[in-house]
Amino acid sequence: MEPIKLGLLHSRIRLEEKMLVQAIKQRDDVELVMLNTSHLVLDLASLPQVDVVLDREISQSRALHVLNALEQDGVKTVNSYAAARVGGDKVLTSKRLHNAGIPTPKVKIAFTRESALKAVEEMGYPVVLKPVDGSWGRLIAKIESRTAAEAILEHKSQLSSYYHEIFYLQEYVEKPDRDIRAFVIKDETICAAYRTSDHWLTNASLGSKTFNCPITPELNDLCVRATQAVGGEAIAVDLMETQDGFTVHEVNCAMEFKTSLQAVDIDIPKLLIDHCVKAAKQMRMGDQK
């Protein structure tokens, strides 16, 4: 069989991408094709010839365009355009989780400052305001009073992007000083890590510390269901622990794992590449039938 051509969609080479490249180089059945969106020009009539693409692009807009185009030409993508579209949008994600019956914080969406303020007052304080398409804990506000709500909503509405006037309001969940990041590939939660911080936000990008979190059947089941709910196959699921059990507050398609690797004894990059290659081979077999 010809080597699988694996495209690594990216614009930055971080530690994670280096580890993925190393994992690819360990295999003799894979040819690495670097797809750097900072230099890539997509000729829609002649797209890069690859069997499978692993999305490691940090720009969600760029990733969506490339994934969509490649899928239309029969390229296997991990994750798919549809999953990346849902995972990159907190409104779509929350609705999918809710409809799948997965415990997730209550969410209200408003489109004007006035209606957002009304929603905040109805939800009660504190409440969390997030950008619809943000990441890494940016521009997330814990609103604890009407005065703060008025100020933050006004500031948000003055920002240049229209997206800041879509107000995603999330119930504030009381939790320990940690949350959980779990990694799902296909239908298995391969590992998970607690992320601890003195700050109420526990994003790794904000400097939280990690330690291993055992995978219980309940945790595995919930994370796999969350992955399926967004149509993903390689997903990082973020959960909080409440008095009533786990609640899923986020899913991440282009999963970041470097800080979690300090806590878990699982070779995440290798398993990600293994999955991509297996999926590409299955697709080839299907084409030959």
Next chain:
Amino acid sequence: MANCPECGTALEIGDDVMAHEIIECNACSVELEVVATNPAQVELAPEEEEDWGE
């Protein structure tokens, strides 16, 4: 040998550094992108954009 475009410090860039890898200047902590290897060339890394994330 490449120098930091921000502070001018000579950068130590290892053999295992890849093109488009992000490194940090030890002197001024600015993020740099290795735009070429052999010989190494660096530029200031792009500013974080609103749609960046995972």
